[in-house]
Amino acid sequence: MVSKYDYSVTPGDRLGRPLAMELAALFSSAYGKWSRKSPVNPGGRIRLGAGYYLANYANPLFRVATCRAGSRLIAQAVYLECDTPRGKVSLVVQLVVDAEFRRQGVATTLLHAIWGFSDFYAWGIVTSSPCTVEALEAATFRRCNAGLISRRAAFVAREVLARVPFLASAPWRTVGSSSAVDSKFFTDRSAKPVARRRVERRLGRLAEGEEWLALTFRDQDLDLEDAYSQIVGCSGRFVAEAYRRQPQARQKWAAKAGEEMDNLLRWLPAVGKDTPVCDFGAGTGRHVAELRRRGFEHVEGIDFAATGDGVSHADCRSWKSQRRFGLILCLYDVVGSFADDRANLAILKNIARHLRKDGFAAISVANAGFSGLRGTSVDSKNRRALIKSIFRLAPSRMMATTGEFLSAKSVLRNRSKGLFYHKEQFFGGSGLPGEYLVVDRRYTAGEIEALVEKAGLRIVMRRFVRSGFSKDLSEGDGKEILVIANKVTTRRTKCR
Ligand SMILES: C[S@@+](CC[C@H](N)C(=O)[O-])C[C@H]1O[C@@H](n2cnc3c(N)ncnc32)[C@H](O)[C@@H]1O
Structure with missing residues (x-):
């Protein structure tokens, strides 16, 4: 917003x-x-x-x-x-x-x-x-x-x-x-x-x-029914605002753009400097900058919260361009920003729409199976229990500080829906102080594969990773799931 x-x-x-x-x-x-x-x-x-x-x-x-x-x-x-x-x-x-x-x-x-x-x-x-x-x-x-x-x-x-x-x-x-x-x-x-x-x-x-x-x-x-429709129902409104205020460039997870591009380009030998690239949910534009530094001729990014050099303000669900891309990046939980998976699917469908026939998409999402996750469990089918737990939840400053998502006190998790609730407080900087209820969708490997395929893409590689993407980890060790996919309409194209 x-x-x-x-x-x-x-x-x-x-x-x-x-x-x-x-x-x-x-x-x-x-x-x-x-x-x-x-x-x-x-x-x-x-x-x-x-x-x-x-x-x-x-x-x-x-x-x-x-x-x-x-x-x-x-x-x-x-x-x-x-x-x-x-x-x-x-x-x-x-x-x-x-x-x-x-x-x-x-x-x-x-x-x-x-x-x-x-x-x-x-x-x-x-x-x-x-x-x-x-x-x-x-x-x-x-x-x-x-x-x-x-x-x-x-x-x-x-x-x-x-x-x-x-x-x-x-x-x-x-x-x-x-x-x-x-x-x-x-x-x-x-x-x-x-x-x-x-x-x-x-x-x-x-x-x-x-x-x-x-x-x-x-x-x-508490006025529970009101609270449900106003805070859980509207939490999507706050996502962009919370991301806008997150100091991404200073956080540890965002430190390895070079290593990440080394790995992706190694796995995608068909991608070269003349391949047009778009970064969906580019954040500060660190991957855009990295590819430009390597001499890629056309690299652009879009994001609905952050804007940086080469990143324009747009919503990945609805952005339209005449251009078709040979590589689309969508890294670090852009898919999963919304509690309602139809919104996450809309991002993936828009990626499929903007991909060249022989193009690739590299998508990484938060791994629900990561063993370092904490959080109090809640059953989100029971609205009253959910809303009461949200009110009891201690606010956190995770997004404003480290970006590390590990406190049991300040995270509510609904395993069956893959949803994680946390309240994020922001002070200082430009703008008003604020607290936002942020709901993240985390995926199992099966769930993200199914969603990517539903968007009209075919998986060519999937691995559990941490920042840098260098190690092929077990499900419990990987904070992220990285998926490389191409268009269903194409002949199988090579990914090493
Ligand atoms: C965790 S950050 C990752 C940023 C970047 N991909 C990186 O690796 O540094 C997620 C980004 O996705 C953006 N985002 C989420 N949903 C979006 C949407 N529907 N349209 C545009 N940007 C979106 C957020 O604003 C945020 O900057």
Whole structure:
């Protein structure tokens, strides 16, 4: 998923006057109007100055997530993110989206980045907008519950409210079925009456000048059906994003492009410098660079996440070219990026479509039989068990660091479907912080052979390998299964 907008996060202690001025300008033009009953400026536009941001949020407890179209600031979310004795808490204290850019998922992207970390203790927002309360519930798969919030009132007051300047001394009604703070924010409440009534049932009616203090907690019951469709059903959406953020070039598995090309070219004597080559899911383009270095005349790569020299941005399932290739590479788990094997098959079929009659494809996939694999087993036919296990799963930083997939605590495996679930957290670098549920398909030799053949290719070689491809390993030792195939329509062509 490559966005047309640029997202980033600025820690509060790096909030300088230029950004504060931009935040104030966007807020003042886009936030909305005071209600007619407001003691200040009734019916007038709500405005803030740069000084407000600097006085209240220029400290390390706060962060500002922003979205820009080019250089223009189009959305902002200011939030508290702090450590507490029970774990981290993130509380959004301001959310503004420029009217021209609403209904494009910008607010959802910002909020999901702020609330998306499954190992936090609590997530929340101070708002009078029922839709953002419901966004909190959707992002955290938990319903706001005023009773629960009031039972934790002492903790919330001490660890959360006391840290937010405009809430520290604001009266908070958290008895029985209400959680409302008297923030003296007299805004117009006429929009979204149906959603408002729904939220009122959970957090109580707001009096003039009040906002809801909406919170959900990690140890709360989960909305399981919602969670299933939203996180397991949509996990494919996150694959490209997780890959985009993976520092592939620095990881150990990606260190032997030269050795890999030595071996492939040895096995494929018909491939020469004049053979046109395409690398499907080329990543950083390391194999493209290696072949170019060896004098290959036409080498190109495609990838939907990374782009490098000679690699264009495209999806291997649907990319179309007039050119037909004598060698197509598809190495290191490009096939297997999707939980649904129809998507993995679509990559293979597109490879078959772009292969010359006498061409070869070299495909490597993650080996389900590798004995070094860890992980807690789960039966993914039982949705409730699956989703509960996903929620219990510790997030990992495997993709952001080593790329090695070995921790039992942070991998769930469904053997019968060959699926491995892991939550990947990313911080720093460009973009928003994020946690993604990534589902990898790992194959047995029989499964990948069957899928390759279903795509209209014929296997000419198959071996269990590790990076470099030099050794022909046993099933238990090989991290990858390497398959060389050609088109079914051709006469048998030679592969040594
Ligand atoms: C583990 S990396 C391997 C990269 C490269 N082949 C290498 O060996 O260095 C897998 C790559 O496949 C890409 N990928 C997965 N599915 C894809 C798709 N449908 N279209 C384009 N790229 C895809 C990812 O973005 C990622 O860069």
